[in-house]
Amino acid sequence: MRSSEPKLVGQNVSRTDVVEKVTGCAVFVDDVQFGPSLLHGRLVRSPHPHALIKHIDVSKALALPGVRAVVTGQELKARMGLYLIDRPIFADDRVRYYGEPVAGVVATSESIAVKAARLVEVEYEVLPAIFDPVEAAQPEAPKLHPELGDYSVANFIFPVPGTNISEQFKIRKGDVESCWEGCTSVAEGRFRLPPIEHVPLETHTSVALSEKTGQVTLWASSQSPFAMRDMIAQGLDIPHSKLRVIAPLVGGGFGGKAGVTMEACAVVMAQAVQGHPVKLRLTREEEFVGTSVRQSLVSDIKVGCDQDGSLQAMELTYYFGGGAYNDYGVNIARAAGYSCTGPYDVPNVKADSLCVYTNHPVGSAMRGFGMPEIHWGLEQIMDRLAEEVGMDPVEFRQINCVRTDDEIVSGMKMTPIDLEACIDKAAKAIQWGKKEDPTAPNKKRGKGIAIMWKAPAMPPNPGSAAVVRFNEDATVNVEVGGQEIGQGAFTVAAQIAADVLGVPYEDVTVASPLDTKYSPYEWQTVASRLTWSMGNAVKAAAEDARKQILETVADHWDEEVEDLTIQDGLVISFKSEREQPLDKMVIYGLPNEDFEGWKGGPVVGRGHFMPTYVTNLDPETGQGTRAVVHYTVGAQAVDLEVDLETGQLDVLKIASVYDVGKAINPDLIMTQIEGGAVHGMSSAYESLKFDQNGIVLNPSFVDYRIATIADIPQEIHGDYVETPIDDGPWGARGVGEHVMVQTAPAMANALYDAVGIRFSDLPLSADKIYLALEEKLNQED
Amino acid sequence: MAKHAITLIVNGLQEELLVPSNMTLLHALREELGLTGTKNGCEAGECGACTVLVNGEPMNACLVLAVELDGQQISTVEGLAEGGTLTPLQEKFAELNAVQCGYCTPGILMAATALLNRNPQPQEEEVIEALVGNLCRCTGYQRIIDAVMAASRQGGGR
Numbered sequence: 001m002r003s004s005e006p007k008l009v010g011q012n013v014s015r016t017d018v019v020e021k022v023t024g025c026a027v028f029v030d031d032v033q034f035g036p037s038l039l040h041g042r043l044v045r046s047p048h049p050h051a052l053i054k055h056i057d058v059s060k061a062l063a064l065p066g067v068r069a070v071v072t073g074q075e076l077k078a079r080m081g082l083y084l085i086d087r088p089i090f091a092d093d094r095v096r097y098y099g100e101p102v103a104g105v106v107a108t109s110e111s112i113a114v115k116a117a118r119l120v121e122v123e124y125e126v127l128p129a130i131f132d133p134v135e136a137a138q139p140e141a142p143k144l145h146p147e148l149g150d151y152s153v154a155n156f157i158f159p160v161p162g163t164n165i166s167e168q169f170k171i172r173k174g175d176v177e178s179c180w181e182g183c184t185s186v187a188e189g190r191f192r193l194p195p196i197e198h199v200p201l202e203t204h205t206s207v208a209l210s211e212k213t214g215q216v217t218l219w220a221s222s223q224s225p226f227a228m229r230d231m232i233a234q235g236l237d238i239p240h241s242k243l244r245v246i247a248p249l250v251g252g253g254f255g256g257k258a259g260v261t262m263e264a265c266a267v268v269m270a271q272a273v274q275g276h277p278v279k280l281r282l283t284r285e286e287e288f289v290g291t292s293v294r295q296s297l298v299s300d301i302k303v304g305c306d307q308d309g310s311l312q313a314m315e316l317t318y319y320f321g322g323g324a325y326n327d328y329g330v331n332i333a334r335a336a337g338y339s340c341t342g343p344y345d346v347p348n349v350k351a352d353s354l355c356v357y358t359n360h361p362v363g364s365a366m367r368g369f370g371m372p373e374i375h376w377g378l379e380q381i382m383d384r385l386a387e388e389v390g391m392d393p394v395e396f397r398q399i400n401c402v403r404t405d406d407e408i409v410s411g412m413k414m415t416p417i418d419l420e421a422c423i424d425k426a427a428k429a430i431q432w433g434k435k436e437d438p439t440a441p442n443k444k445r446g447k448g449i450a451i452m453w454k455a456p457a458m459p460p461n462p463g464s465a466a467v468v469r470f471n472e473d474a475t476v477n478v479e480v481g482g483q484e485i486g487q488g489a490f491t492v493a494a495q496i497a498a499d500v501l502g503v504p505y506e507d508v509t510v511a512s513p514l515d516t517k518y519s520p521y522e523w524q525t526v527a528s529r530l531t532w533s534m535g536n537a538v539k540a541a542a543e544d545a546r547k548q549i550l551e552t553v554a555d556h557w558d559e560e561v562e563d564l565t566i567q568d569g570l571v572i573s574f575k576s577e578r579e580q581p582l583d584k585m586v587i588y589g590l591p592n593e594d595f596e597g598w599k600g601g602p603v604v605g606r607g608h609f610m611p612t613y614v615t616n617l618d619p620e621t622g623q624g625t626r627a628v629v630h631y632t633v634g635a636q637a638v639d640l641e642v643d644l645e646t647g648q649l650d651v652l653k654i655a656s657v658y659d660v661g662k663a664i665n666p667d668l669i670m671t672q673i674e675g676g677a678v679h680g681m682s683s684a685y686e687s688l689k690f691d692q693n694g695i696v697l698n699p700s701f702v703d704y705r706i707a708t709i710a711d712i713p714q715e716i717h718g719d720y721v722e723t724p725i726d727d728g729p730w731g732a733r734g735v736g737e738h739v740m741v742q743t744a745p746a747m748a749n750a751l752y753d754a755v756g757i758r759f760s761d762l763p764l765s766a767d768k769i770y771l772a773l774e775e776k777l778n779q780e781d
Numbered sequence: 782m783a784k785h786a787i788t789l790i791v792n793g794l795q796e797e798l799l800v801p802s803n804m805t806l807l808h809a810l811r812e813e814l815g816l817t818g819t820k821n822g823c824e825a826g827e828c829g830a831c832t833v834l835v836n837g838e839p840m841n842a843c844l845v846l847a848v849e850l851d852g853q854q855i856s857t858v859e860g861l862a863e864g865g866t867l868t869p870l871q872e873k874f875a876e877l878n879a880v881q882c883g884y885c886t887p888g889i890l891m892a893a894t895a896l897l898n899r900n901p902q903p904q905e906e907e908v909i910e911a912l913v914g915n916l917c918r919c920t921g922y923q924r925i926i927d928a929v930m931a932a933s934r935q936g937g938g939r
Contacts (some may be wrong), residue, residue, distance in 0.1 A: 014875065021883030022871040022890065024818020024858035031817035199918055201822045201830055201884040251820070251884030252918050284823035486882030486919045671878050671920065678921030701827035701916065709912045709922040716923065 042113035046095035049694030069272035080235035081327030096324035169337030174348030179313035183304030185388035191377030202251020208270035224524035255365035288699035295363030296321035335457035336370035343453035379745035429655035430637035448749025455628035460614035462523035470586035481522030500542035502566030528734025540607025552600035634658030647770025673718035680743025682707035792860030829915030858887035881919030
């Protein structure tokens with residue numbers, strides 16, 4: 001079989017899902033119709049961030065006409081988790097964050113459910129709460145999970161029983177202590193990030209149906225229907241075959257719809273009213289209060305270099321505020337640990353990355369998984385060190401950035417990348433070094449740069465599977481378990497399949513909704529892993545189907561498979577120049593001469609991919625042969641100005657360049673780069689705010705502002721380089737998360753360039769900047 | 782709760798409905814008429830995902846009661862692409878990849894349709910002004926602006 005150059009891969013084919021999305025035909029969970037048997041659910045949430053539950057009285061709620069059931073954690077006592085099984089479905093003996101589900105009410109209408117939820121009486125004994133991860137990590141801090149030592153945990157996660165530390169990841173590389181004396185310059189600082197929300201436009205929605213057969217079906221806005229099935233099945237002791245998760249299109253995920261949020265609550269509520277589907281749709285307020293957040297982080301960073309600016313040593317402590325339950329967050333601290341240096345070549349490193357329980361909402365995956373958090377401090381301290389040693393920030397990064405085959409912080413050999421090229425392109429695009437005038441006399445203008453790396457953060461062996469099926473007319477169904485959350489995953493899957501099969505792109509359909517009953521397995525739509533991992537699986541499935549077709553035709557013509565190929569839906573022979581349309585033969589096969597029997601049959605290709613080469617890391621040193629599959633790297637440069645009278649920032653331009661390995665669909669990469677830059681910029685201003693009692697103060701779009709159309713930069717310059725990796729389809733790797741990782745520190749560096757003030761804590765709010773400008777003016781007077 | 786018999790002219794079709802006093806247009810469209818293209822994003826008039834046209838004017842369907850609209854003309858995303866042909870606006874949104882997850886798209890299309898009907902050749906600033914109430918978390922908005930501008934050069938919303 002001849003392998004030909006890709007024809008569709010590398011092209012800007014149109015999205016598979018775009019016509020349904022512009023015509024209102026696209027189906028999200030809330031759009032699925034269930035008829036008159038549908039009931040409505042509402043959660044009763046904790047008004048305290050930390051308290052013991054003494055008693056729950058549901059009698060008044062149950063007495064309300066139209067109420068069908070009320071469930072609580074008292075009778076359930078179930079725990080769930082992806083990496084650490086620590087999370088109850090409904091709080092049982094205590095609540096650990098404001099907004100935690102305590103009970104669930106099922107009623108014939110949403111308004112009755114709302115009324116009934118207010119009638120559930122819960123008696124609490126309020127406990128002291130703790131919000132700062134550094135305080136919470138101290139031995140004397142009140143313990144949120146006294147039973148931590150008893151929880152089941154993945155073999156690569158290391159909780160410290162008797163503390164609030166759910167994961168401690170260590171790097172001990174070289175000899176940091178003896179390095180400081182030899183360093184010409186040392187920079188040191190503490191940096192903080194508040195928790196922020198994902199803010200998808202579609203709130204978390206699920207519908208659960210429990211039937212008398214024991215079958216449970218769950219429709220959910222989910223990035224990871226298989227992981228959701230696995231977690232809920234284990235938590236509620238349901239056989240996987242009896243729990244079916246159906247996941248229609250997702251209206252924005254950003255990590256917030258990975259794992260389980262409140263979907264298990266819906267299942268428990270449905271089990272109380274068998275035969276009736278129960279809809280649980282979070283309100284916008286609940287979306288802010290009751291879903292997972294990007295974890296807060298306090299990072300202590302010390303870094304030193306020699307007189308040439310070459311990095312010598314780094315000492316780091318990361319305190320991730322993991323919130324009330326760390327079932328997912330422990331792996332964020334771990335990922336931050338093995339990538340703790342950022343994209344730099346540092347010979348001596350001592351680092352501790354901790355995930356710490358606090359009485360904040362559950363910390364979980366959000367676009368970048370630990371990397372925006374650590375790069376906020378790292379990329380500012382690198383600027384400070386460059387200044388100390390008298391080097392230009394771009395040159396400093398060019399010298400120190402990680403390169404292919406370097407031995408990186410975890411001891412693994414760096415996979416192929418070209419970060420220098422990214423830095424170079426970003427710096428050129430922003431006209432680095434050229435001072436530009438502010439647009440008004442009351443403004444100051446500056447430029448900043450920041451670089452990043454990120455590896456897909458996963459267990460060592462997350463798998464992807466795919467199936468390619470032909471229809472009679474030679475159109476193709478591609479079945480995957482990876483989700484379309486806006487990033488274009490289905491388009492890339494269709495593109496890869498069409499390319500390998502030699503059929504027109506328009507003839508390929510990707511099966512949706514995802515359905516664990518029918519879709520092939522996919523671990524999760526997270527970690528920017530679909531183009532790479534699912535892409536490999538689709539490519540393998542299409543190659544399998546192609547092989548079946550060519551073998552049948554070769555046999556039919558009495559030719560060799562190597563002499564055949566498929567183009568535009570026709571099998572052609574380079575040798576005999578014969579042609580055979582795929583039409584019909586992909587189902588019915590081909591007849592032998594004089595119809596003496598038949599060959600072939602329905603073509604079904606199957607493929608899978610699972611990385612088999614990731615190794616364990618030493619728990620004391622964090623060293624190992626291969627911590628991760630690969631890294632994606634990139635550079636962002638920002639040109640901004642600040643209004644001296646208001647402290648308001650105005651980002652004028654973001655130049656954003658990433659090494660994608662191979663661009664399967666260049667324009668879709670640009671859509672990620674543009675959307676990510678605005679998401680990154682917005683994240684620099686965002687903060688979930690709490691009062692001193694841990695109550696969320698800004699649970700609405702008015703009080704928790706995300707970027708609007710009026711806030712965007714005048715220009716986003718996107719670009720990419722292509723340094724192929726060994727284990728991706730045509731060398732491709734993911735880029736969906738990376739595009740917002742370092743926007744905030746690039747802005748902070750530009751702000752410093754403009755006004756000479758460093759901001760170590762996010763958000764970069766106008767009031768904070770204004771007050772700092774005032775203080776600087778007063779000092780100068 | 783008392784129910785009211787009302788008539789809405791939805792995408793040109795006369796619809797007779799029996800709605801409770803407190804039912805918003807959003808719920809009437811989605812639950813009574815099964816027109817689920819109009820999205821529920823906040824039910825507080827803050828995100829624009831439920832934008833529809835009432836007598837040609839953009840309105841958050843979550844902020845208006847169905848009973849108030851007896852006899853009025855309502856246009857939703859399902860009413861675009863008459864006869865299966867996409868409007869220039871829909872075409873440009875598709876062509877320029879101004880859509881990612883697609884949840885905000887129907888509301889933005891309706892707000893932009895109203896703009897182009899009112900002002901077929903808007904300046905970029907006018908597009909921004911018309912869409913400032915429509916939140917999108919995915920795209921970064923520039924392609925949405927570009928799509929509206931490109932559609933305006935091709936003859937507007939419809």
